[in-house]
Amino acid sequence: DTGVSQNPRHKITKRGQNVTFRCDPISEHNRLYWYRQTLGQGPEFLTYFQNEAQLEKSRLLSDRFSAERPKGSFSTLEIQRTEQGDSAMYLCASSFKAYEQYFGPGTRLTVT
Amino acid sequence: DQQVKQNSPSLSVQEGRISILNCDYTNSMFDYFLWYKKYPAEGPTFLISISSIKDKNEDGRFTVFLNKSAKHLSLHIVPSQPGDSAVYFCAASSDDKIIFGKGTRLHILP
Secondary structure: OOOOEEEOOEEEEOOOOOEEEEEEOOOOOOEEEEEEEOOOOOOEEEEEEEOOEEEEEOOOOOOOEEEEOHHHOOEEEEEOOOOHHHOEEEEEEEEOOOOOOEEOOOEEEEEO | OOOEEOOOOEEEEEOOOOEEEEEEEOOOOOOEEEEEEEOOOOOOEEEEEEEOOOOEEEEOOEEEEEEOOOOEEEEEEOOOOHHHOEEEEEEEEEOOEEEEOOOEEEEEEO
């Protein structure tokens, strides 16, 4: 399977705990994006990397959120001190061209 | 404020007929417009795109039309098939980012 993969697919955590998600992009793609999607909304941009450099972060990305892409391959998104409002689907996408992104299946986070 | 708007939350179309999904945008600086399709429990799937310098792009049963003066684009699916039932997201690209609309749920009726 050469598509974008994300792990875990589902995560249930208690408020205040830290969580980390992983994204493995399509191997030839140098760009990697993180989005968040809530019910009834489209995906909302969080941050993106070109190779290992994090080029932009949305104002949606509070200080509790951090993303890394060591060596320009896989990426991790960590949420510290989770809040109930963090419950959402977290989507990763990769691409050559900014406008043609290929999405993974997402990680559904539920904060109780 | 919403830069990409899909004003119809849902649409039902008879199998075999044409499905037309509409989208409006506000930012003149968008350089590409895209449509994504999403099934439940999956990530969005890229469907078709159009450059801001074109007014039409066709790929099999899918055609996207862009009207820059009206800041409006539409996706035509013809003929509609049962497997087309999904949520369709209109999106626009600018400065290496994609901004998505809220989506339209398309139901193809037998």
